[in-house]
Amino acid sequence: MLTTQLTVMPATELRNLLSAALGEAQVIVSKTEEKGTVGKGLLDKRQYSKGVFIGLAILVLGMLLSVLGTLGTITGARLGATTVIGVVVMIIGGAMVVGGSIKNVGKAKSQIDEELARLLQNTSALPCIPTDYWSTTALEYMIGLLDNGRATTWVQCADKYEEQVHRWTVEENTAEAVRYAESASRAAKWAAIGAWRS
Numbered sequence: 243m244l245t246t247q248l249t250v251m252p253a254t255e256l257r258n259l260l261s262a263a264l265g266e267a268q269v270i271v272s273k274t275e276e277k278g279t280v281g282k283g284l285l286d287k288r289q290y291s292k293g294v295f296i297g298l299a300i301l302v303l304g305m306l307l308s309v310l311g312t313l314g315t316i317t318g319a320r321l322g323a324t325t326v327i328g329v330v331v332m333i334i335g336g337a338m339v340v341g342g343s344i345k346n347v348g349k350a351k352s353q354i355d356e357e358l359a360r361l362l363q364n365t366s367a368l369p370c371i372p373t374d375y376w377s378t379t380a381l382e383y384m385i386g387l388l389d390n391g392r393a394t395t396w397v398q399c400a401d402k403y404e405e406q407v408h409r410w411t412v413e414e415n416t417a418e419a420v421r422y423a424e425s426a427s428r429a430a431k432w433a434a435i436g437a438w439r440s
Contacts, residue, residue, distance in 0.1 A: 248370070248396040256396055257388045262367035264381040270361055271369075271378055277354040375400065 251259070368376060375381065383403050387393035392403055 251396060253310055253388055255395040256399070257385060259367050259370060260381055260385050260388070260399075263371050263376075264378060264385065266361075266365045266368045267378050267381055270365075272352055273358050273361060277358070306314065355419075375403070379400055 248256070248259075370385055371381075373386070380403055383406060384393070384399040387399050393399045
């Protein structure tokens with residue numbers, strides 16, 4: 243559908259189109275967020291700890307067997323060798339667990355990429371809207387404009403949304419300037435206190 247068709251679309255049809263596009267966008271956002279969390283398991287310390295625990299158990303078992311096998315005639319060299327072997331096994335065990343996680347993460351991300359490609363191919367409402375407005379924020383805001391009667395056409399929705407984005411940007415910049423000014427004020431106050439005490 244061309245953007246020109248959006249400009250002449252009645253408000254009720256436009257609202258239905260925006261609602262359908264919002265549903266499609268939410269599914270895509272959900273899948274994209276899912277893809278972003280897939281790799282987080284790799285950084286999970288429990289995964290690496292499992293391999294380290296296995297290595298530590300082998301280290302303790304090796305030391306125990308070494309002590310029991312010699313019945314008190316253990317030498318420092320034998321204990322040192324057992325310790326080195328245990329540490330190596332801990333490192334290898336941890337690496338194997340993490341390596342397996344890396345493979346699983348890669349597979350999961352590829353599957354999600356394939357699902358995202360399928361979702362994008364099967365969308366019907368989202369492609370009717372210019373890509374600048376594909377965010378859930380934009381779609382929800384425009385639906386709100388149509389619902390409360392502040393807009394009745396695509397052009398009005400787009401214009402009011404752009405004005406709101408500008409307002410949000412100005413507010414964000416103002417808040418940042420206030421935080422910076424407060425920080426500078428505190429720094430100047432502490433500098434004055436420091437100079438006074440000197």
